[in-house]
Amino acid sequence: MGNLSYAIVGTGALGGFYGAKLQKAGNEVHFLVNSDYQQVIKHGLTIESKDGDFRLPQVQVYNQVEKMPSCDVVVVSIKTTQNHILTQILPPLVKDDSIVLVLQNGLGIETEIAQIVSNVNIIGGLCFLCSNKIAPGHIHHLDYGKITLGEYATNYNAVGITERMKAIFQDFENAGIEIELTEDLLLGRWKKLMWNIPYNGLSVILDATTDEIMADMYTRTLVEQLMKEVQLGAKSTGRIIPDSFIQTMLDYTVKMKPYRTSMKIDFDENRPLEVEAIVGNPLRIAAEHDVSLPLIRCLYQQLKFLDNRNRGDR
Amino acid sequence: MGNLSYAIVGTGALGGFYGAKLQKAGNEVHFLVNSDYQQVIKHGLTIESKDGDFRLPQVQVYNQVEKMPSCDVVVVSIKTTQNHILTQILPPLVKDDSIVLVLQNGLGIETEIAQIVSNVNIIGGLCFLCSNKIAPGHIHHLDYGKITLGEYATNYNAVGITERMKAIFQDFENAGIEIELTEDLLLGRWKKLMWNIPYNGLSVILDATTDEIMADMYTRTLVEQLMKEVQLGAKSTGRIIPDSFIQTMLDYTVKMKPYRTSMKIDFDENRPLEVEAIVGNPLRIAAEHDVSLPLIRCLYQQLKFLDNRNRGDR
Numbered sequence: 001m002g003n004l005s006y007a008i009v010g011t012g013a014l015g016g017f018y019g020a021k022l023q024k025a026g027n028e029v030h031f032l033v034n035s036d037y038q039q040v041i042k043h044g045l046t047i048e049s050k051d052g053d054f055r056l057p058q059v060q061v062y063n064q065v066e067k068m069p070s071c072d073v074v075v076v077s078i079k080t081t082q083n084h085i086l087t088q089i090l091p092p093l094v095k096d097d098s099i100v101l102v103l104q105n106g107l108g109i110e111t112e113i114a115q116i117v118s119n120v121n122i123i124g125g126l127c128f129l130c131s132n133k134i135a136p137g138h139i140h141h142l143d144y145g146k147i148t149l150g151e152y153a154t155n156y157n158a159v160g161i162t163e164r165m166k167a168i169f170q171d172f173e174n175a176g177i178e179i180e181l182t183e184d185l186l187l188g189r190w191k192k193l194m195w196n197i198p199y200n201g202l203s204v205i206l207d208a209t210t211d212e213i214m215a216d217m218y219t220r221t222l223v224e225q226l227m228k229e230v231q232l233g234a235k236s237t238g239r240i241i242p243d244s245f246i247q248t249m250l251d252y253t254v255k256m257k258p259y260r261t262s263m264k265i266d267f268d269e270n271r272p273l274e275v276e277a278i279v280g281n282p283l284r285i286a287a288e289h290d291v292s293l294p295l296i297r298c299l300y301q302q303l304k305f306l307d308n309r310n311r312g313d314r
Numbered sequence: 315m316g317n318l319s320y321a322i323v324g325t326g327a328l329g330g331f332y333g334a335k336l337q338k339a340g341n342e343v344h345f346l347v348n349s350d351y352q353q354v355i356k357h358g359l360t361i362e363s364k365d366g367d368f369r370l371p372q373v374q375v376y377n378q379v380e381k382m383p384s385c386d387v388v389v390v391s392i393k394t395t396q397n398h399i400l401t402q403i404l405p406p407l408v409k410d411d412s413i414v415l416v417l418q419n420g421l422g423i424e425t426e427i428a429q430i431v432s433n434v435n436i437i438g439g440l441c442f443l444c445s446n447k448i449a450p451g452h453i454h455h456l457d458y459g460k461i462t463l464g465e466y467a468t469n470y471n472a473v474g475i476t477e478r479m480k481a482i483f484q485d486f487e488n489a490g491i492e493i494e495l496t497e498d499l500l501l502g503r504w505k506k507l508m509w510n511i512p513y514n515g516l517s518v519i520l521d522a523t524t525d526e527i528m529a530d531m532y533t534r535t536l537v538e539q540l541m542k543e544v545q546l547g548a549k550s551t552g553r554i555i556p557d558s559f560i561q562t563m564l565d566y567t568v569k570m571k572p573y574r575t576s577m578k579i580d581f582d583e584n585r586p587l588e589v590e591a592i593v594g595n596p597l598r599i600a601a602e603h604d605v606s607l608p609l610i611r612c613l614y615q616q617l618k619f620l621d622n623r624n625r626g627d628r
Contacts, residue, residue: 202616205519205520205616206519206620208623212619213619216623218615218616218618218619219615219616219618219619222616294608294609295609295612298539298609301535301536302516302520302532302536304530304532304533305527305530305532308532309530
């Protein structure tokens with residue numbers, strides 16, 4: 001049996017998957033659901049997974065946050081493009097000493113959440129997960145799944161491994177979710193951006209998969225130059241990412257199966273892009289430290305144009 | 315009657331148009347034609363123009379350069395992507411003191427031509443012409459048409475206004491072609507690149523027309539930043555373009571009719587892009603003067619990727 005109760009804010013490909021795994025392992029889990037509410041209340045959640053399929057015929061599901069109990073852990077697993085709703089959603093869900101677990105991409109989200117709810121602890125989670133929602137309440141987990149957790153403190157000061165992190169670690173490990181803890185959330189976030197900025201960005205701008213980007217000598221070089229700018233951005237906030245990590249990311253991506261990035265999927269489905277969290281915030285945070293990242297800014301400008309036009313086309 | 319004889323190397327939308335105007339005005343003109351040879355030998359050239367339509371039922375047309383006479387002026391009006399054929403074509407066409415008139419986009423072409431034929435004078439021409447070849451031997455002139463001429467000397471040293479330039483000026487003016495002379499070819503080429511690099515580049519990368527690029531605040535800013543890098547490139551070769559010229563280009567483009575750039579047209583028709591002449595050469599020339607232009611390099615890398623894939627798709 002798990003120790004903590006969980007509220008899942010955003011029962012999609014990511015939140016639905018992790019939440020279902022936690023409930024299956026015996027945790028108390030409450031799911032906030034938007035458009036799939038009727039389906040999920042009737043039929044529960046179905047997980048098709050490379051690690052084994054399972055169904056949860058009955059889940060505690062809500063379409064109004066006011067009806068949900070406050071929980072030990074509030075998992076934020078909506079897309080960052082929806083984060084404006086958090087000012088409404090988080091206050092009724094948390095209690096003193098709740099943990100808000102931010103399973104989102106990008107930088108600076110924890111700071112925004114700290115401004116919305118000040119009586120909580122915030123933990124950031126970096127998810128390496130490949131999963132899709134293929135129908136209401138029906139999630140297809142294709143590959144990976146590992147989460148890296150780090151606790152947030154003001155100014156992203158590194159706080160080491162806390163008891164709260166260990167408690168979540170315990171629950172997730174019991175639920176069969178691969179998990180690791182990091183002493184420095186900000187370093188972890190920059191490291192993830194080192195992949196996300198070049199590949200998410202270029203995949204949308206060039207209508208390309210990761211293998212196409214790596215097969216061309218010009219874009220491969222551009223990826224590397226973008227990674228060096230992410231390294232500079234990290235350095236501007238006092239985080240050192242070694243050159244060898246860039247090489248590791250490049251080699252890793254060459255070996256990956258051809259991959260359509262999450263931003264490209266959003267783009268192809270005419271959904272808003274997570275440009276601000278993944279590209280805009282790192283740019284702004286580096287700029288606050290007097291470091292400019294011209295190539296990332298160029299990517300940002302191109303993505304904003306494409307995102308605006310893409311949504312205008314709807 | 316014109317004074318000079320002309321060989322037109324590349325009887326397309328540009329060379330065909332100017333060559334026909336020159337013949338109509340009484341100049342001796344010899345047209346080198348590739349795929350349209352049979353059509354042009356039978357039916358001549360047809361020009362549909364906003365300045366008045368006309369036909370030349372008979373023109374001196376060739377599909378082999380060896381059969382052409384050497385001429386006073388050899389007009390190079392193929393696309394720069396075909397310039398590898400110039401090593402075969404130019405030597406038999408020129409005589410001592412011929413003028414090679416380079417009506418092409420980009421930078422550095424005159425230097426390449428000087429290496430192929432050393433006994434000639436080279437004049438570069440910047441064409442502001444909007445015209446299309448709509449069928450074999452049939453050209454549609456939509457708008458503009460002005461040519462700016464500057465004479466080339468080693469290292470692009472400015473040589474002022476020469477007698478040769480004046481002779482061409484006379485013929486072109488007689489033919490009803492708007493023409494102006496510049497004392498500094500390199501400055502003229504950089505100024506044209508200030509428009510060509512951002513708009514040609516972004517139109518292909520973002521699948522956009524000029525009005526879309528200018529309507530979005532992000533890409534509008536990116537255009538301006540790219541123009542500033544062109545300004546830096548010009549400065550690296552000792553040419554000063556004032557800031558006011560950037561503003562003029564931006565204002566001019568906002569006022570233009572929505573425009574699909576020539577590089578975008580090439581891309582849409584699966585033709586090779588003039589990336590090297592328009593983007594690669596300026597980058598390399600600035601680099602030779604120890605100036606790096608990171609945004610233009612980013613554009614270059616993206617365009618090379620798209621160009622390679624586009625031609626692979628054929």
